Amino acid sequence: MxxxxxxxxxxxxxxxxxxxxxxxxxxxxxxxxxxxxxxxxxxxxxxxxxxxxxxxxxxxxxxxxxxxxxxxxxxxxxxxxxxxxxxxxxxxxxxxxxxxxxxxxxxxxxxxxxxxxxxxxxxxxxxxxxxxxxGRMAASVARLNRGEFWPGAHRGLTQRESEVLSLLVGGLSNRAIAGRLHLSEETVKSHLRTLYRKLEVADRAAAIAVALREGLFR
The missing domain is CATH 3.40.50.2300 (Response regulator)
Structure with missing residues (x-):
């Protein structure tokens, strides 16, 4: 045994x-x-x-x-x-x-x-x-295999983090982002902490500045 x-x-x-x-x-x-x-x-x-x-x-x-x-x-x-x-x-x-x-x-x-x-x-x-x-992971991998990358992928952002950043650039609050993406506010905050680390910034204003400077979202 x-x-x-x-x-x-x-x-x-x-x-x-x-x-x-x-x-x-x-x-x-x-x-x-x-x-x-x-x-x-x-x-x-x-x-x-x-x-x-x-x-x-x-x-x-x-x-x-x-x-x-x-x-x-x-x-x-x-x-x-x-x-x-x-x-x-x-x-x-x-x-x-x-x-x-x-x-x-x-x-x-x-x-x-x-x-x-x-x-x-x-x-x-x-x-x-x-x-x-x-199943959702398989779909994401399939998109990657088809070359369907997303803004910020070169900086290590996941697709979801890229979506959060795009809404951040659009001026949405954490609550509004959560509603748009059907996530909890805590999940949005967690995504923000991770993307701040990947973009090497400390807050949302700096993250928006990096996104705009690098032309990730227009």
Whole structure:
């Protein structure tokens, strides 16, 4: 009988951590939670010490980025595979997660049986993506293969980040952008933080200036 998959949970919400612990405790013969953390520094110490098979990680950790933590863990503990467990059902987050070195991206609405099965697949060397996002990812890849790039792609912007930036240039507020793209305001803010980093700016005014200076949107 195979040994249980050893998992470290990382989420900034205590209720989520408790819920995941309770959910996975019913599958102790297949998955064993060996540690929990709520922010990057303690997560890094825990993972480098315990060397789990999988780190189950949220995209956002309060003011910190789970994507940045994933990159750090991939370097510090390459044998521990990262799986994102998120509320963000946007395929662009999946692309960002995979580029950061993750081995999976699942949504928090996943049930216990499915989560355990997916963790076992990752422990076995597979890469997993929530099925509701897989089709949209395939469509995005098809557009890329047809050469249908978008403004800002050369700066590393995803298609969604490019859409957000175009609406920013158009003068829309975060709430208006969220309504136009059918996203939550928190998702829009997360996209903005990422595109600021990629454009090497600190705020929306500077991002607009870069977009206009480089002729990304007219």
């Amino acid at each position: 195979a040994a249980p998959v050893r998992v470290v949970l990382v989420d900034d919400h205590a209720m989520i951590l408790a819920g995941l612990q309770a959910m996975l405790s019913g599958f102790s013969g297949r998955v064993r939670v060996i540690g929990q953390a709520a922010e990057p520094a303690s997560a890094t110490r825990l993972v480098t010490t315990l060397r789990p098979d999988i780190v189950l990680l949220d995209v956002r950790l309060g003011a910190h980025s789970g994507l940045d933590l994933c990159r750090s863990l991939s370097a510090a503990a390459p044998a521990s595979r990262v799986v994102f467990l998120s509320v963000y059902d946007d395929e662009q987050y999946v692309f960002e997660a995979l580029r950061a070195g993750a081995a999976g991206y699942l949504l928090k609405r996943v049930d216990g049986i499915e989560l355990v099965r997916r963790l076992e697949e990752v422990a076995g060397g597979e890469t997993v993506v929530d099925p509701t996002l897989a």
